[in-house]
Every structure is written in C-alpha cells, then in structure tokens.
Amino acid sequence: MHSLSEENYLKVIYRLALVGKEKISLTSIAEALNNNPASVVDMLRKLVDKKLIQYEKTKGVKLTDKGRKIALQVVRKHRLWEVFLLEKLGYAWDEVHDIAEQLEHIHDLQLADKLDKFLGFPQYDPHGDPIPKANGEIAVMYKTTLAEMSDGKSCQVAGVKDTNASFLQYLKKLDIGIGTKIIVIEKILFDNSIVIMIGKNIKTTVSKVFAENLLVHE
C-alpha cells in the first residue's frame, strides 16, 4: 500500500509529465506540491527505492510502469468522485475538486470499478478531463473550447475552464451541464459571439468570453 503523500507525489509527477515536454525537475515537483525542495529529495529517494520512479539528476524524474499505474488509479478515483459529487450529490463545479482530493485516497480494490459502474461509466470529469479506465487506458483528450469550434459543428460539453460562480450560475440557467449537446449555428464576426443550439430546441447567443470558458469535445 502507498501513503497519501506518495500517491500525491506520483499524481503530480504524472500531471507534470502530461503538460510539459521538458524533463521534470525536482524543483517543479516542489512547486507543484508547495513543498520545500529538500523534502522532495527525501521522497524521490523513497519512490526510487520502491521502484515507482526513475530519477537522475540531469535527466529528471520519470514514472516507472508501476508508478504510472498507481498515478492513473488515483487520477481515476479523483475524477470519478468528482462526477459523483457533481451529479449525484449536487455540488457545484468549483466545489468538487477539494473533496475529491481527499476521496481519491480511499483504498479498496473494488471501489473505483463499482463507482464507475454506478455512474454509468462516464468518460469525462466536470473539468473536461478524461477518466482513466480500469485497465489504465486514458482517452486522448480532444478537448477544446466552444470558441474554437467552427460553424455547423456539433459538440458535447466536457467541462469548464473558469469556475467563477456567476459563470456557473449562468450555465445552470441555460441548462448546460456535462454531456449537453451543443451545435454551433453561426459565429458573429463583429464581436465573436456565437449562436448555438443547446440540446434540441434552445437557441441562444453567447459571448466570446463565454465560449472561451466552456470546454467541449466533438
């Protein structure tokens, strides 16, 4: 079994590996975790001993297969719990993350799979990030913003970028949630606002700012 701290390190290393092309430095991990670099040295050594990462000063940090597997399971649980909190318990988009940070460390062999099934095998979490499957597969993310969609295209809401309360309230009012289908009807050149069809019969116009903060996938 792995401690909460170990899991958090693996998760951060996984995330950093996704984002940047460059090597993952000890310092970047320290920053991401808000920890002192000296603390990170200790933990990296421990993770190397446990064969969860590879680490060479000049080459940076890399997850081993074993380490990646654990990281992915933690990420999987995090995102599944986020869906649960949002869809089943009625939390707001911006509230789910902190609770999921705790829930992701609950240990039980069957938990993730049972939760996944209960939620209907969701593909994306409320922030539009793909949920790793039980076997560790994770969808490549073709997530863009509504603003980047071209005329006539149809897409599904995958999440939000901004979690500002007024934005979220506005979404609620428009009855837009995860999975909601949106068709881009027309882009207005003048101010970049977009005419969209929400679901099957609600036609409305949204601003550029709005469109830039709504994550979608085709």
Add this chain to the structure above:
Amino acid sequence: MHSLSEENYLKVIYRLALVGKEKISLTSIAEALNNNPASVVDMLRKLVDKKLIQYEKTKGVKLTDKGRKIALQVVRKHRLWEVFLLEKLGYAWDEVHDIAEQLEHIHDLQLADKLDKFLGFPQYDPHGDPIPKANGEIAVMYKTTLAEMSDGKSCQVAGVKDTNASFLQYLKKLDIGIGTKIIVIEKILFDNSIVIMIGKNIKTTVSKVFAENLLVHE
C-alpha cells in the same frame, strides 16, 4: 479541524460510553483502538487541552459537548457511507465497514447532509445502527432480533448480526435487505423456527439461528 487520529479516539470513546455503564478507562480505549496505553495517555492529554473530553484518573473519560458533537458527526458519516456502499455501489454487508472507516474522515461541511439527502434520509445503517441526524439527534435503538418478535407482529429489517457470507447470500436469495418488511406469522414451538411473510407475498420458514441473526425494529 481534527486529525484522523483524534476523530478515531472520540468515536471510540463515544462507542464505549454507549455500551458500558461503567467508567471509561484509559486501558479500555487502548484495547478498543489496539494501541499501547502509553500512546493513549498522550492523546487523552491532547483531547483534554482541546476541551473535547474530560479526564480524571479515578473517574475515567467523558466526552464534552464539543467532543460528542464531533464523534456524532463522524458516526453519522460512517453510517451514511455504509448505506451508500451497500445500496448504491452494491457492496456486501460485511464489506462496507472497512471502507466506511476511511470515508468517515472526509472533511466537508456539506458532505454529510448532501449524502443523507441523496440516500433518502435513511434511519439505520446496514448493521441496524441508527444514523445520527444533522443536528446530532440519534434515535434510541429499539433494535431486536427477529427471534424476539412475538406472533403476529410486523417489523422492518434493520441489519444483521452475523456477517457470514453464506448467511448474507441466503438473505439475498430471500430478497431480504434493509427496510424489508417482515411479519411473524407463527412460531413453531418444536424447534423455534419461525414462519414469516417477507414483503407482501413470500411466505417462508426460517430457523432459530437465522432469526437470531437478523436485526429488526418495529
């Protein structure tokens, strides 16, 4: 905020206070937690400092109002999560406890209430124990075993005493779960077996041993 350890101490003290009429000794806490008495001394001192318990060597340990409140919230979360795991995720009766031991320590102000609502405000957990309400009220438990019910009486399944797999499987087969209504039709004097009506139309006979392990309330 209180640490996981603190919460576990408060929970154990709460539980010990319910069961025994005698004073709660440091030793009994040590036993319940499988900790060394020396460790318990340290923690009790800490809890006294935080005004969560009262402690005098000769009088034993008592929760303060503040301490009881926290203990009850932990117990509430534990039992709600047990219901969730059983009813929503499909865990077996004997699997839910260990996972709930972890889940009960998830901190969020709204969590218990939202979970409670989602589950339809259940009264009892899968072990037949009453679930404390948001305000800390907890039902007095009139939980008995089916064996103690008299002829003609109607009751509801509150939980199980034994969590033996074959017993649980048998329950499943009979379609008996939490809240299932059972009417005691007749008690057979010869071997103390009981003829019951499960739900509205399934009439069957169960053994004395069976009846002694099924917790019910009227």
Add this chain to the structure above:
DNA sequence: AATTTTTATTAGTCTTACCTAATTTTTAAT
C-alpha cells in the same frame, strides 16, 4: 492492613513527512 494485580504514567525511541540553513553541483550568461 499488607500484598498482589491492574491501571496509569513517565522517559526515551521510532517513523513519516515535513522544515530551514548551508553547501555543492549543474546550467546559463557573460
């Protein structure tokens, strides 16, 4: 009342996961 047994406490360690401050190593810039 004296003694034994049980209960509680102290003193000193250990592990985990952090920290600061000082130093070394590596990389980048002149």
Add this chain to the structure above:
DNA sequence: ATTAAAAATTAGGTAAGACTAATAAAAATT
C-alpha cells in the same frame, strides 16, 4: 573559461502519533 544563477543535496530539526520498558498509583484480594 569564468562567473553568476538556478537546481539539487546534505545536515540537522520539528511535530504527530505511535512504540517499549520501567515506574508509580489505585484497586482488589487475601
């Protein structure tokens, strides 16, 4: 190639929460 800056490491420390072994205090037994 030197030097300055950034990154990594070492050494030593802290807090939480557990431990063992030894001792003191209370309760129970004879």
